[in-house]
Amino acid sequence: xxxxxxxxxxxxxxxxxxxxxxxxxxxxxxxxxxxxxxxxxxxxxxxxxxxxxxxxxxxxxxxxxxxxxxxxxxxxxxxxxxxxxxxxxxxxxxxxxxxxxxxxxxxxxxxxxxxxxxxxxxxxxxxxxxxxxxxxxxxxxxxxxxxxxxxxxxxxxxxxxxxxxxxxxxxxxxxxxxxxxxxxxxxxxxxxxxxxxxxxxxxxxxxxxxxxxxxxxxxxxxxxxxxxxxxxxxxxxxxxxxxxxxxxxxxxxxxxxxxxxxxxxxxxxxxxxxxxxxxxxxxxxxxxxxxxxxxxxxxxxxxxxxxxxxxxxxxxxxxxxxxxxxxxxxxxxxxxxxxxxxxxxxxxxxxxxxxxxxxxxxxxxxxxxxxxxxxxxxxxxxxxxxxxxxxxxxxxxxxxxxxxxxxxxxxxxxxxxxxxxxxxxxxxxxxxxxxxxxxxxxxxxxxxxxxxxxxxxxxxxxxxxxxxxxxxxxxxxxxxxxxxxxxxxxxxxxxxxxxxxxxxxxxxxxxxxxxxxxxxxxxxxxxxxxxxxxxxxxxxxxxxxxxxxxxxxxxxxxxxxxxxxxxxxxxxxxxxxxxxxxxxxxxxxxxxxxxxxxxxxxxxxxxxxxxxxxxxxxxxxxxxxxxxxxxxxxx
Amino acid sequence: xxxxxxxxxxxxxxxxxxxxxxxxxxxxxxxxxxxxxxxxxxxxxxxxxxxxxxxxxxxxxxxxxxxxxxxxxxxxxxxxxxxxxxxxxxxxxxxxxxxxxxxxxxxxxxxxxxxxxxxxxxxxxxxxxxxxxxxxxxxxxxxxxxxxxxxxxxxxxxxxxxxxxxxxxxxxxxxxxxxxxxxxxxxxxxxxxxxxxxxxxxxxx
Numbered sequence: 001x002x003x004x005x006x007x008x009x010x011x012x013x014x015x016x017x018x019x020x021x022x023x024x025x026x027x028x029x030x031x032x033x034x035x036x037x038x039x040x041x042x043x044x045x046x047x048x049x050x051x052x053x054x055x056x057x058x059x060x061x062x063x064x065x066x067x068x069x070x071x072x073x074x075x076x077x078x079x080x081x082x083x084x085x086x087x088x089x090x091x092x093x094x095x096x097x098x099x100x101x102x103x104x105x106x107x108x109x110x111x112x113x114x115x116x117x118x119x120x121x122x123x124x125x126x127x128x129x130x131x132x133x134x135x136x137x138x139x140x141x142x143x144x145x146x147x148x149x150x151x152x153x154x155x156x157x158x159x160x161x162x163x164x165x166x167x168x169x170x171x172x173x174x175x176x177x178x179x180x181x182x183x184x185x186x187x188x189x190x191x192x193x194x195x196x197x198x199x200x201x202x203x204x205x206x207x208x209x210x211x212x213x214x215x216x217x218x219x220x221x222x223x224x225x226x227x228x229x230x231x232x233x234x235x236x237x238x239x240x241x242x243x244x245x246x247x248x249x250x251x252x253x254x255x256x257x258x259x260x261x262x263x264x265x266x267x268x269x270x271x272x273x274x275x276x277x278x279x280x281x282x283x284x285x286x287x288x289x290x291x292x293x294x295x296x297x298x299x300x301x302x303x304x305x306x307x308x309x310x311x312x313x314x315x316x317x318x319x320x321x322x323x324x325x326x327x328x329x330x331x332x333x334x335x336x337x338x339x340x341x342x343x344x345x346x347x348x349x350x351x352x353x354x355x356x357x358x359x360x361x362x363x364x365x366x367x368x369x370x371x372x373x374x375x376x377x378x379x380x381x382x383x384x385x386x387x388x389x390x391x392x393x394x395x396x397x398x399x400x401x402x403x404x405x406x407x408x409x410x411x412x413x414x415x416x417x418x419x420x421x422x423x424x425x426x427x428x429x430x431x432x433x434x435x436x437x438x439x440x441x442x443x444x445x446x447x448x449x450x451x452x453x454x455x456x457x458x459x460x461x462x463x464x465x466x467x468x469x470x471x472x473x474x475x476x477x478x479x480x481x482x483x484x485x486x487x488x489x490x491x492x493x494x495x496x497x498x499x500x501x502x503x504x505x506x507x508x509x510x511x512x513x514x515x516x517x518x519x520x521x522x523x524x525x526x527x528x529x530x531x532x533x534x535x536x537x538x539x540x541x542x543x544x545x546x547x548x549x550x551x552x553x554x555x556x557x558x559x560x561x562x563x564x565x566x567x568x569x570x571x572x573x574x575x576x577x578x579x580x581x582x583x584x585x586x587x588x589x590x591x592x593x594x595x596x597x598x599x600x601x602x603x604x605x606x607x608x609x610x611x612x613x614x615x616x617x618x619x620x621x622x623x624x625x626x627x628x629x630x631x632x633x634x635x
Numbered sequence: 636x637x638x639x640x641x642x643x644x645x646x647x648x649x650x651x652x653x654x655x656x657x658x659x660x661x662x663x664x665x666x667x668x669x670x671x672x673x674x675x676x677x678x679x680x681x682x683x684x685x686x687x688x689x690x691x692x693x694x695x696x697x698x699x700x701x702x703x704x705x706x707x708x709x710x711x712x713x714x715x716x717x718x719x720x721x722x723x724x725x726x727x728x729x730x731x732x733x734x735x736x737x738x739x740x741x742x743x744x745x746x747x748x749x750x751x752x753x754x755x756x757x758x759x760x761x762x763x764x765x766x767x768x769x770x771x772x773x774x775x776x777x778x779x780x781x782x783x784x785x786x787x788x789x790x791x792x793x794x795x796x797x798x799x800x801x802x803x804x805x806x807x808x809x810x811x812x813x814x815x816x817x818x819x820x821x822x823x824x825x826x827x828x829x830x831x832x833x834x835x836x837x838x839x840x
Contacts, residue, residue: 177674360728364726364764419742
């Protein structure tokens with residue numbers, strides 16, 4: 001039995017925020033859950049998938065976020081409770097549907113959890129998704145602890161059913177990917193049978209009818225949320241400073257107040273129903289405030305909307321000094337940290353920060369400078385992407401026309417850095433590499449001479465690159481699409497995709513085979529194993545000489561997937577008598593250039609050696625060693 | 636644990652089992668009625684980057700997932716230079732360190748851009764930044780058990796053996812069974828007991 005399906009009400013467990021969200025959905029009696037994986041949201045659907053069969057629910061990894069929302073909406077249109085989860089970028093993909101679904105509403109319960117990634121720790125951007133709630137006329141809740149994440153998701157279903165519209169929940173990395181105590185509630189034992197009432201339609205047309213309906217539902221949500229227990233005030237009645245905060249800011253702020261001994265001077269206004277804001281509650285507390293500090297991630301959402309409320313009520317409110325991102329006081333990019341919040345509070349209350357003694361601090365600085373070497377981002381040992389980029393770099397050099405590599409979203413995005421030999425020259429959104437390459441491939445008609453190459457992973461291909469490929473084929477664009485097929489959605493935790501033989505729940509699925517799909521579109525692909533560097537290089541070079549839209553599949557399993565199977569690996573050894581080290585004209589090709597973590601430079605001997613705890617046996621170093629000093633023994 | 640919150644950092648390099656180690660500590664303590672919050676800091680890479688879990692243990696309240704500078708009470712390092720990195724920002728004169736002795740070289744070292752610090756000097760630096768420090772050959776033990784990933788559990792055993800956290804073999808068995816899977820109990824228990832023996836100096840008896 002998995003953790004999140006334990007039928008033990010009252011039991012306290014240590015759950016990841018995402019698991020707590022999943023548990024809340026189970027306690028709310030969901031029947032369907034869908035998502036496309038994206039950190040920091042992936043474990044929500046991942047943990048539900050693990051318990052799907054046991055709980056009698058349907059869970060899928062959808063082809064992309066828009067389809068995930070559509071799958072969930074179909075269930076919610078049929079009277080069920082359905083959960084859909086995505087990262088902030090995913091909401092952009094799903095938005096076209098969301099901004100029509102909000103007009104028709106649903107008939108069961110539909111909760112859309114968006115996990116934002118302040119500082120872009122595992123994302124290309126740090127977009128604040130909360131802003132979408134305003135134009136979508138949908139309520140948005142923000143949990144600040146793990147237990148609250150569970151309770152809030154459960155309540156979000158209640159709210160969604162009450163207003164018959166979608167309810168948004170916004171989490172962030174420091175909630176979703178952190179762990180804390182969660183007390184389990186009861187699990188329902190019955191779920192409704194899905195039935196779509198055809199007597200009434202769910203049509204966004206005409207907007208003249210549906211937009212007012214959405215507004216009526218929003219006003220209903222406002223009424224239901226005005227006294228919500230998710231909004232609380234703690235602290236003195238007339239605080240010298242009031243911190244208005246939500247999400248991860250709540251725990252950081254509370255700790256900072258305690259740490260600085262400010263309990264009697266500073267109050268904490270914790271907001272859980274971020275949109276619509278509880279206006280009466282906010283006005284009531286602003287009446288006691290002199291100074292207000294906003295602590296939130298990423299955009300000034302609370303700040304903007306509290307200031308708007310203040311403007312409308314200012315006849316009845318005292319003069320207040322507001323501090324936040326808009327006022328220029330707090331940083332307007334990046335995630336919150338305890339140190340940052342401590343600093344803001346210390347400055348506003350003129351309270352000194354705790355410090356380490358000088359001798360220790362100096363010693364600590366020395367440790368950072370001399371004993372903690374930087375660890376740059378790198379592909380894993382045995383990662384097929386390292387081999388693919390190696391072959392690509394070589395083929396582009398042979399081709400000599402300064403080809404442009406359009407990158408995409410996935411582990412291979414690291415191709416813009418050193419271990420991908422800086423080959424990828426653009427990096428934006430899912431599928432955008434293919435779209436841009438297809439576009440660049442048309443510029444030959446206008447005199448461009450550089451070849452265009454798009455890279456994308458297998459999962460990314462299904463998600464968003466297919467329309468770009470079709471677009472390129474249709475318009476006779478000259479570009480090469482290289483699909484780095486490592487058999488899984490590796491970056492987010494090896495979720496299956498439409499090419500997989502099993503689905504999220506572990507049941508047999510019908511694979512939509514990459515090569516069949518490409519062939520059917522009129523681009524029968526060439527398939528190579530990137531671990532065969534020479535063969536792969538030649539294939540890329542040959543395809544670059546061909547006109548039209550061509551597809552190359554570089555197929556080799558993710559090293560981490562291989563490691564999970566725990567099967568015997570090939571043994572790689574360096575014969576130090578043959579490695580001529582610094583003397584070799586190769587200038588340390590294996591370590592200096594290839595940069596595989598499975599290789600070490602033995603500075604004493606001046607030669608390379610294998611780190612047997614890290615090497616996965618891919619053997620590409622053996623292929624590039626000019627002295628043939630690296631031996632690979634089959635397992 | 637004399638302080639509340641008691642702040643533990645589990646640090647290492649991606650792929651070393653840092654997350655599992657902190658999860659198991661947390662699971663064992665939640666089972667004893669503590670409020671535990673675990674936050675993780677990591678780069679975008681699956682492997683090769685520095686990763687760090689902040690484990691915050693309290694009798695009374697749920698603390699935030701990241702700790703403020705300079706408040707670590709216990710540092711458990713799966714990689715020695717990562718111990719230096721953590722002590723540099725989170726350490727203080729009362730911090731206790733439990734450190735795996737085996738380095739994992741960053742690509743920056745592998746490619747020759749940076750040197751890896753001299754090990755004896757590195758250990759001395761860690762010791763000078765700690766009230767007490769324990770150096771454990773956890774990866775070597777784990778390789779003897781057949782899988783380098785078990786170094787994380789060997790270190791947890793060392794933490795238990797030195798009485799640095801209220802965790803025990805029985806607690807570990809329950810946590811592995813409940814939070815990982817029952818079929819992983821035997822091998823993890825073996826690694827844990829190795830760690831206890833190593834720290835008590837009985838490993839090679």
